[in-house]
Amino acid sequence: MSYLEIKNLQKKYTANGPLIVNDMNLSIEKGEFIVFLGPSGCGKTTTIRMISGLEEITGGDITIDGESIVNKLPRERGVSMIFQSYAVWPHMTVYDNIAYPLKLQKLPKDEIKRRVEKAAEATEIQGLLKRYPAQMSGGQRQRVAVSRAIVVEPRLFLMDEPLSNLDAKLRVTMRTELKRIHTQQGSTSIFVTHDQSEAMSMADRIVVMYKGKIEQIGTPMEVYQDSATRFVAEFIGTPPTNFFDASIIKEGKEIYAKGEGFYYKVPASLHQALADYVGKEVDMGIRPEYIGISPQKKEGEGYLCDAEIDFIEPQGSHSILITRIGTNQNVKIHTVDYMDMKPGTKVSCYVKNEMVMFFDRETTKRIK
Amino acid sequence: MMDRLSAVQKCVFAIILAGMVMLVTIPLLFFITVSFSNATEMTQFPKRMFPSGEVTVYVEPEEGGKYELFYDYKDGNGYTSIITTNSASKLEKHFARQYAVTIDGDELLEEFAKTRTEGAREFTFKKDMFYNFRQFFKIVPNAGPALKNSIIVSLYTILISLSLGSLAGYAIARYKFKGREQINVGLLIVRMFPTVGISIPMAVMLIKMGLYDTMLGLAFLYSIPNIALTSWITSSIFIGINKELEEASFVFGANSVQTFMKITLPMAFPAMAASSMYSFLTAWNDTISALILTNENQTLALVVYKAIGTTSSGIQYAAAGSIVLIIPALVFTFIIRKYIGQMWGGVEL
Numbered sequence: 001m002s003y004l005e006i007k008n009l010q011k012k013y014t015a016n017g018p019l020i021v022n023d024m025n026l027s028i029e030k031g032e033f034i035v036f037l038g039p040s041g042c043g044k045t046t047t048i049r050m051i052s053g054l055e056e057i058t059g060g061d062i063t064i065d066g067e068s069i070v071n072k073l074p075r076e077r078g079v080s081m082i083f084q085s086y087a088v089w090p091h092m093t094v095y096d097n098i099a100y101p102l103k104l105q106k107l108p109k110d111e112i113k114r115r116v117e118k119a120a121e122a123t124e125i126q127g128l129l130k131r132y133p134a135q136m137s138g139g140q141r142q143r144v145a146v147s148r149a150i151v152v153e154p155r156l157f158l159m160d161e162p163l164s165n166l167d168a169k170l171r172v173t174m175r176t177e178l179k180r181i182h183t184q185q186g187s188t189s190i191f192v193t194h195d196q197s198e199a200m201s202m203a204d205r206i207v208v209m210y211k212g213k214i215e216q217i218g219t220p221m222e223v224y225q226d227s228a229t230r231f232v233a234e235f236i237g238t239p240p241t242n243f244f245d246a247s248i249i250k251e252g253k254e255i256y257a258k259g260e261g262f263y264y265k266v267p268a269s270l271h272q273a274l275a276d277y278v279g280k281e282v283d284m285g286i287r288p289e290y291i292g293i294s295p296q297k298k299e300g301e302g303y304l305c306d307a308e309i310d311f312i313e314p315q316g317s318h319s320i321l322i323t324r325i326g327t328n329q330n331v332k333i334h335t336v337d338y339m340d341m342k343p344g345t346k347v348s349c350y351v352k353n354e355m356v357m358f359f360d361r362e363t364t365k366r367i368k
Numbered sequence: 369m370m371d372r373l374s375a376v377q378k379c380v381f382a383i384i385l386a387g388m389v390m391l392v393t394i395p396l397l398f399f400i401t402v403s404f405s406n407a408t409e410m411t412q413f414p415k416r417m418f419p420s421g422e423v424t425v426y427v428e429p430e431e432g433g434k435y436e437l438f439y440d441y442k443d444g445n446g447y448t449s450i451i452t453t454n455s456a457s458k459l460e461k462h463f464a465r466q467y468a469v470t471i472d473g474d475e476l477l478e479e480f481a482k483t484r485t486e487g488a489r490e491f492t493f494k495k496d497m498f499y500n501f502r503q504f505f506k507i508v509p510n511a512g513p514a515l516k517n518s519i520i521v522s523l524y525t526i527l528i529s530l531s532l533g534s535l536a537g538y539a540i541a542r543y544k545f546k547g548r549e550q551i552n553v554g555l556l557i558v559r560m561f562p563t564v565g566i567s568i569p570m571a572v573m574l575i576k577m578g579l580y581d582t583m584l585g586l587a588f589l590y591s592i593p594n595i596a597l598t599s600w601i602t603s604s605i606f607i608g609i610n611k612e613l614e615e616a617s618f619v620f621g622a623n624s625v626q627t628f629m630k631i632t633l634p635m636a637f638p639a640m641a642a643s644s645m646y647s648f649l650t651a652w653n654d655t656i657s658a659l660i661l662t663n664e665n666q667t668l669a670l671v672v673y674k675a676i677g678t679t680s681s682g683i684q685y686a687a688a689g690s691i692v693l694i695i696p697a698l699v700f701t702f703i704i705r706k707y708i709g710q711m712w713g714g715v716e717l
Contacts, residue, residue, distance in 0.1 A: 054615050075621040087616035091634045100630075101620035152620065 001066055002027035003188055004051075004156060010059035011046050011212075020046050022212040024060070028190070033182055036192045037199040038209035039235065044192045047209075048158045051190065052081050064155055075104075080154035082162040086145040088133045094120075094144050095129040101152045119151035122181060139170045146178070150185055157182070157189040163198060175202055196236050200224070208232050228366050230359040233285045239320060239332040241357070242291065246284040248277045248358075257284055257358070260326035262305035267354040273367050274358060282367065283359040288320065288334035290355035293347040295338070302350040307331070309345045325349065403500055403687035406468035408439055408450075410684055423467040423495055425450075427480050428488040435480045439466075468499035500688035507685055508675050510666060511692075517583055518652060518668040519696070524587030525594060525651035526644045532591070533598025534640055538632075540599060541606030552603075555596035563650075566592060567660040574661065581663045589661060590651045598643040605639035606632070641707035645700065652697055668693055 004027070011021040021043040028034050036044035049055035051062055053074035062070050069077045080101075088097055098119055102112045120126045123143040133141055142162065149157060159178070163171045179202050182189050193199050199206050200220040208215045208223055208231070216228035227233035233241040246257040246264070255266040255274055264284075266274060274282075291304070305325055313320040321333040321341060333349070335341075358367040373381065397417065402410070404419035426438035433454040451462050456473030463469040463476065471493060483489060505511045539545075540552055570589050571580065579585030609632065617627040655673040658666065666674075672693050676686040 052619055054618065073623075074615075074618040075623065079619065081616065081619045083612040083616060085610050085612045087610065087612040089613055089616075089631060089635075100617075100622075104621040104626065148616075148620065 003030040003032075003065060004028040005063045006047075006051075006060070007062075008060035009047065009050065009057060009062065011043070011050060011055065012058045018212075019058075020212050021050070024212075024214055026207060026214065026217065028188060030188050031186055032188055033179070033202060033204045034190045035199040035203035035206050036190065036209055037196060037203075037206050037235075038194065038215075040194055042209045043212040044194075044207075044209050045160055048081075048160055048190055048192050051077075051156070052079050052158050053077050078155040079158055080149040080152050080156075081158040081160065082142075082145045082149050084161045084164055086138075086141045086162075086165070088141050088144045088148075090133050092132075093129065094125065094131055094133070094136075094147075097133070097144055098129075098148045098151050101148065115151055116147075119147040122150060122184065123147045123177075138166055139174065142166065142174060146181060150181065150187070153185075154187065157185075157187045159189065159191040161192055161194070163193070164195070171198070178202070196238070200236075208235065210235070227285075227357065230283055230285065230364040230366075233287075233357060233359070233366075237287055239288050239334070241285040241287050242325075242328060242331045244284045244286075244326055244328055245281065246358075247281050248274050248279065250278045257282075257356075259284065262325060264304050264351065264356070265301075267302075267356070269354065270356075270358065270368070277358070277360075277367060281361055283361060283364075285357040285359060286351055287355065288332045290352045291331070291333045292350045292352045293321070293333060293335060293338060294350070295341075295345065295347055298348040298350060302352065302354070304349040304351055307347060307349050309341055309343055309347060311343055312341055314339060323347075323349075399687055400691065402684055403691045404497055405684050406495065406499070407466045407684070412440070419497070421495055421497070422492050423469050424490050424492045425467070426488065426490050427483050429480070429483045435477075435483070437462075463493070464499070467493065468495050468497075469493045470496045470499065500684050501692065503682075504675070504685045504689045504692070507682065508671050508689065511668065511671050511689065514666050514668040514671040515692070517665050518693075521583040521586050521590070521667060522648050522651040524584055525590040526647045528587055528591040529594035529598045529647045530640055530644055533595040533643065534602045534636070536595065536599035537602030537604075538606050540603040542611070555599055559593045559596045561593070563589065563593060563654065564656050564660070567657045570657075571661055580661065581665050583665065586658060586661050586667070587651065589657055590647070590654065594643070594647040594650055597646055598640075601643040601646075602636060602639050605636050609635050638707040641704040645704055645708070648700055649697060652693075 006024055006026040009021055009024040010019055012019055024043075024047065036047060038044050046055060050057050051069075053069070053072060053076075057070055061068055064078070088094075089100070092100070095116060098116045099112050102115060107115075116129070117126065120129060123146050125140060125143045125147060128136060128140060128144075133144065136144070142165075145162070162178070163174055166174060175198060178191075191199075191202060203220055205217060205219055206223050207217050210231045216223050216232045218226070218228075223232055224236055227236065227241075230243070234243070244259045244262070246259040248266075249256045249258050255271055255278070257264045257266055292302070297306075307323040307325055309321050309323050311322040313322070318334055318336045319339040319341070321335055321338070323331050323333065325331045338347075341347075359365065360367055398415065401416055401419045405416070406423065408423075409416065409420065423439075428436045428438070430436050430452055434452055435454065436452040437450045439450050450466065451458070453459060453462075454477070456477055458473070459476045460471070460473030463471055479491060508514075536551075536555075540548060567589065570585075574580040574582075574585040574588070577585070579588070613635070614627050614631055617631045618624075622630065653669055654667075655669045658670040659673075662670070668689075672686060672689040675689050676683070
């Protein structure tokens with residue numbers, strides 16, 4: 001049995017309303033850093049609010065260490081939370097903010113002092129204990145919120161988009177900081193975000209959610225390289241995966257994906273999976289970095305089509321080329337080889353390393 | 369960074385500002401001067417801008433041990449004879465009533481005796497500055513109890529409207545329920561009714577409840593518009609208090625009572641202080657409802673109103689009474705001023 005178990009969790013806000021969280025199942029091991037990733041309104045915040053007890057559950061069960069927590073009040077659950085707005089109380093000093101949970105536990109004064117100082121040290125705000133939140137910057141307030149969350153030594157550490165109010169540069173610093181504190185404390189954490197780079201860089205495992213359902217659970221590499229559904233492939237990655245409408249055609253021993261403007265020979269490794277789809281329409285997805293280009297005519301293994309480069313977006317370390325293939329007017333190609341290509345150049349496009357993904361039109365699931 | 373004003377802009381701004389300040393302060397200053405004026409000064413024209421501290425009379429000795437007193441003596445021209453007497457008690461009364469100078473009559477006669485040897489001359493006496501105030505409490509014998517009544521009714525009004533109004537405000541801010549908008553608008557409509565209109569039915573109700581002519585009954589009436597106002601002010605503050613601040617308190621170990629006492633209430637305190645000021649001022653300044661709903665237990669505002677309304681010659685006493693009425697309101701506002709400042713953005717919530 002895992003440390004935290006979520007079984008068939010459901011949430012409806014109104015009796016006849018839609019399921020905001022729809023039959024969610026998830027197991028989390030002790031010490032893991034889990035990130036809930038999804039667009040706004042996908043139910044990720046609702047889920048951690050249900051874990052914290054701020055939101056009632058409609059159905060299902062949540063257990064920590066084998067013990068159900070759904071009928072407990074938030075304060076009895078042994079979880080702590082960092083809120084999007086930091087929720088640092090403006091009428092208390094930093095010290096009082098951090099000491100608040102300990103004071104409620106009626107701990108002796110010297111122990112409170114010791115623990116507050118230790119927590120402040122972990123987030124490097126020892127010098128600010130006497131200040132009021134209004135006298136502090138956003139990043140400092142964030143640190144106070146983190147201190148307050150770790151001072152209670154929680155069984156579970158919940159973070160609800162804690163970095164979204166910070167400026168871009170600070171966000172990256174705090175990201176590392178939070179990960180460091182997580183490792184130091186050895187705590188089990190759930191982090192909610194809609195920012196995929198945040199999710200990728202912090203998570204042990206990412207839970208990708210969409211419309212109240214889990215689309216995929218996996219390590220950052222798994223969800224990126226081995227996306228389970230069309231949504232995951234589209235949501236994760238900047239720029240996102242390029243999609244093409246394709247129909248599967250069998251010619252002799254070979255299988256081809258035919259779309260407007262391209263005729264792609266499917267690698268042998270996918271033959272078995274695609275066998276049932278012969279004669280059907282599917283979605284074909286290729287990540288921008290797996291579309292190779294060559295200024296010379298290059299047909300053969302992996303060849304997709306010929307195209308003309310419309311725009312070029314240099315990024316320094318690489319460039320994004322924008323072109324049209326068939327009905328997709330906005331195909332993005334990530335390149336490090338042809339960074340200063342001129343718009344209007346005619347190129348041959350091919351798929352690198354057989355990294356092509358096919359998705360079922362009905363279920364949106366990956367065909368593999 | 370604020371834009372810098374040019375010299376012309378600054379000038380115009382200063383003139384407008386000065387004009388506005390004068391518009392407010394001149395009547396007030398005049399009123400204060402009146403409250404410190406004696407009866408003779410009241411009849412003078414033009415009126416003084418600042419209260420005088422002394423009274424000068426011109427005394428001429430007369431036959432039969434009498435003295436003729438002149439007031440407003442200017443180089444022997446334009447002065448008026450006020451009184452000719454040799455009676456000590458008459459003099460004493462005259463000085464107190466006309467000049468607000470409290471001095472023994474025999475002492476005056478002794479002083480004036482100097483004119484027999486030195487000839488007619490001027491005498492200057494120190495004015496008793498608080499004569500009008502003392503006189504007000506003397507003329508209006510129930511002013512003392514009325515002051516006490518006013519304080520009691522104000523405290524009741526603050527208590528009732530703050531406790532009910534802030535709870536209503538919290539509910540409107542935090543919970544979604546059927547008819548929430550209607551209640552919100554309804555509260556405003558309650559506020560539109562003139563209190564005097566509610567006074568008559570209220571009087572009937574209070575008589576039935578046995579609360580007529582009590583401060584609690586009066587406080588109920590004053591609370592009607594103020595509960596509405598308090599809930600409006602506090603609900604907007606409660607909306608402004610991020611819900612996550614309360615939720616954080618729940619997660620970190622507090623129950624709802626602890627959360628309300630330690631988190632919500634301290635943050636809503638400025639709004640409550642501000643609305644308590646409105647409640648206080650309603651209760652403190654009202655005369656017309658107090659006139660209808662009380663009989664013997666009158667409030668200070670009502671007593672002052674009656675003093676002004678029934679006198680023709682003692683305006684200065686009524687003015688003194690009004691100053692007495694203003695002072696507690698000023699003190700109260702002064703105490704809570706910093707919270708009002710906080711309410712309008714002095715503190716980041």
